Amino acid sequence: MTRRNQHLTLRDVSEASGVSEMTVSRVLRNRGDVSPKTREKVLEAARMLGYVPNKIAGALASNRVNLVAVIVPSLSNLVFPEMLAGVSEVLDATDLQPVVGATNYDPAKEEKTLFEMLSWRPSGVIIAGLEHTDASRAMLANCGVPVIEVMDVDGDPVDAAVGISHWRAGYQVGTEIAARGYKRVCVLGTKMDGDHRARKRIEGLERALSESGTGIVDQMAYSGWSGFAKGREMTADALKRVSDLDFLFYTNDLTGAGGLLYCLEQGLDVGGDLGLAGFNAFSLLDGLPRKLATVDSRRREAGQLAARIITGEQTFETEDRRIELVPTFLPGETMRPRSTDQVT
Amino acid sequence: MTRRNQHLTLRDVSEASGVSEMTVSRVLRNRGDVSPKTREKVLEAARMLGYVPNKIAGALASNRVNLVAVIVPSLSNLVFPEMLAGVSEVLDATDLQPVVGATNYDPAKEEKTLFEMLSWRPSGVIIAGLEHTDASRAMLANCGVPVIEVMDVDGDPVDAAVGISHWRAGYQVGTEIAARGYKRVCVLGTKMDGDHRARKRIEGLERALSESGTGIVDQMAYSGWSGFAKGREMTADALKRVSDLDFLFYTNDLTGAGGLLYCLEQGLDVGGDLGLAGFNAFSLLDGLPRKLATVDSRRREAGQLAARIITGEQTFETEDRRIELVPTFLPGETMRPRSTDQVT
């Protein structure tokens, strides 16, 4: 019981191999010149003992941390794991490691998580969205490492931003709806203060519709979990409450899919008199009875680019450190053809 | 330019507040008695300066790290975020923080991730599954903190395990299938060496069926992404390749849902002559045209309990540090009633 804790230290490896701590350190980090012989001895000793280096001490001494903080509202909404997959893909080729924190769409929790993560002095921060508390923005501005706000570019980034414009994505959907002659549009979203991206989509949609002389006829927001069931409920309610609706826009593919299933069961003319569209283009939904109109929000690419900014592979030439990705509108089979495409 | 890096230190706060570093440290950690006056001064100074403590130094000095390593195969398969949600729920009430790593179902990557995470000296490890490389097991056995293997109990845990028995879950489904008079069962899974839980479910199913005098007639495994489309394809193939199938077991609800949609479109007698079942009970799928038979794998509870073992709220009385959760079989509407329930 002479040891303060149960972990092995460099010193143990040093003693076991008969090589100085310093040289052991060099071997274990592949730094500096070490003779193959010494190298072998050290590696053997480390392996035998089961030595696991103490990154805490290493980080303190070297002032270098190979962690990248990634902060997202939720892991249960697939868009975030998908963005994360993009981040991992890129970081896997480096010695950087993502560390994920979830905020439950709560700005206060975001602030806390951010503080917590920054106190580990990560080499970069990737954070979803552009809306943060003042304190969070201050921390991000002063943390001294690259900060990439992802999945949205509608606003002023603290440092850099990568993602689509949800406002413009909504606007585009609105344009497509109008171009196809739909007049009475209902928006079905989930009630979630923290979901700024959904709000921006709706605002863009509204603008496009009003520019084309129509507007949003009704809007419903339900709280709780997004899923098929919620989509069904909302759809049934909407169709009952408002007469003559001819288009339903769901802020999310999952509720959209539920609505689609409901409308098909009701025998409604989906893709004809009644149009439907969701958002996000979840590939797991490929294979619905009818392909739902949607928009690919390019979250994986956003994650990749954010990671590349941190690794330095991606740079900016201008003052404006934003990369706006272009969302792809996918009409699927739930909207009638554009009027100009129609045969007369 | 006298400072080595751009971060503020305790010393800066100490100087700004005219209080010793030690007392500043006490205030910032709420430890020991500090007069309200001093306390206020320190907090004010820290806030003004925007001080973010350096946990690296703190952890090194105190030999305490408030991180819990959570290692999962993937974040894109919803079962893992759901388990994680259970972990977070419990840890949120403490000062512990989950740190998530994904392995892509690759034992070598798992080993690497584990090594990386252990080198940060976390206060506990939660890791999915009981199958690991020898080196991983050795690291887990020697890391000196609680190790909880979650979402499976079919095997020998290094330290503790929480989850359902996938073998028994499969066995139960098999029993239900047999009890309902289905005779020609096909299993549709995804080809994934690392998915031991799916394998165990199939083995349990097979046993139950063979005990009831039948067996698995055919088995298909497709690689790639689980989703509706995959379920459709596999289902179409299976029904074409093998004649007289009367039951399809999907190792996963998503492919199951795709299969369900396909079968309904084909006008097959789903829930009657043709039975279907998935696995996991994803609530986002509530609202399919017909409720798919499935099994709740209780991953959220597994996460909660694992976290409670680490916090010390959950303890064991016996030698066997395993908690076996009981999966709930949900017959849904895609299996005919048990023969004994049938009206004659």
Added chain:
DNA sequence: ATGAAAGCGCTAACAC
């Protein structure tokens, strides 16, 4: 190619 000494920013332990 290898080693010795200093110190990273904080906290434990002890003094006052």
Added chain:
DNA sequence: GTGTTAGCGCTTTCAT
């Protein structure tokens, strides 16, 4: 209630 001292396990720097 507050301050002082030593040192956590590594890496940096400089010497050899």
